[in-house]
Every structure is written in structure tokens, then in C-alpha cells.
Amino acid sequence: MATAVIVSPHWWETNPGTLLVVPIDHVEHLYVLPDALTGPLLATCRRAARALVEVEHCEGTSLRQHNExxxxxxxxxxxxxxxxxxxxxxxxxxxxxxRPVELADQHTFAAGIREAMCWRDGVSPW
Structure with a gap:
């Protein structure tokens, strides 16, 4: 089961760079998340969080998820x-x-995140 990382179109005013991690296949909320997708989803969150630290030089990260x-x-x-x-x-x-984020700013930010998350010469950046 595949996952994706998306740059959020809205960022907290004091915390630029929010990312969204989603399953590719439709899952409405946590209550119906297949067990087989739980590990891959959290692994993608870990990679996205590490990329945020690299790109934004933040001191930590937080995960949020809402149901119903x-x-x-x-x-x-x-x-x-x-x-x-x-x-x-x-x-x-x-x-x-x-605050809404301009599309051009989302694209620029996404390029940095993509670079930080890429495997280089077959070697994970982490």
C-alpha cells in the first residue's frame, strides 16, 4: 500500500512548512485504516518529519490527525x-x-522536501 507526502496549502502562521501524509488508496479516517497500511503510513511520517528538520531547521515536529x-x-x-x-x-x-500559502511557495518548498526525502545513489538519507 502506497503513501504520499503533500505540501499543505495552509500553514500555521508561526510554523511554516506543514506537510500532509496520505494513503494513496481512499481511507476515510483512522478507524478504518487497514493494519497493512499503518506501518507504511507512519514510516512516511517519519521520513517527512526528518525532511522538515533538514529543510526548515526546526527543533522538533508534531503529528496531528482528526477523526469525524x-x-x-x-x-x-x-x-x-x-x-x-x-x-x-x-x-x-x-x-x-x-494562512494560505501561494502555489509558487508550495512548489519551491516541495522541491526542498523532495530533495531531502530522496534516496541518493541507492542510499537512504537516513
Whole structure:
């Protein structure tokens, strides 16, 4: 089962560079995630988080995932947010304002993430 990393079209104002990790096949939410996809999905999250550290020079990362309306799910395809963090940043302190990201900026950021996640000469960057 395959997964993908997508640059989010919205970033937290104080935390630029949010990524979304998604299964390629449709999975509505965590409750119906096939066991066979759990490992690959988390492995992709790990690779995306390491790429964020390399590209954004962040001090940490966070994963977020929401299920059903009461859980604040608003996109009906399972996805995990991989968010860059810095010590004392506003997101951890409860500041949750999103801003739209220009498509050109998404493409530029994606190029850096893609490079950081690529295997070079058959060798994993990690």
C-alpha cells in the first residue's frame, strides 16, 4: 500500500512548512485504516518529519490527525499533518491561526522536501 507526502496549502502562521501524509488508496479516517497500511503510513511520517528538520531547521515536529466532525475532521480522506516546531513557538502555546500559502511557495518548498526525502545513489538519507 502506497503513501504520499503533500505540501499543505495552509500553514500555521508561526510554523511554516506543514506537510500532509496520505494513503494513496481512499481511507476515510483512522478507524478504518487497514493494519497493512499503518506501518507504511507512519514510516512516511517519519521520513517527512526528518525532511522538515533538514529543510526548515526546526527543533522538533508534531503529528496531528482528526477523526469525524466532533474530532474536527474536515477532509474526508485520512491524512496526518506533520508540523515543524521550535522551542517556545506560538503553536505549542495555543496559537492556531492558519494562512494560505501561494502555489509558487508550495512548489519551491516541495522541491526542498523532495530533495531531502530522496534516496541518493541507492542510499537512504537516513
Amino acid at each position: 466532525p466532533a474530532g474536527n475532521q474536515d477532509v474526508w480522506h485520512l491524512h496526518l499533518h506533520v508540523i515543524p516546531l521550535w522551542t517556545g513557538d506560538a503553536l505549542i502555546q495555543g496559537e492556531h491561526r492558519l
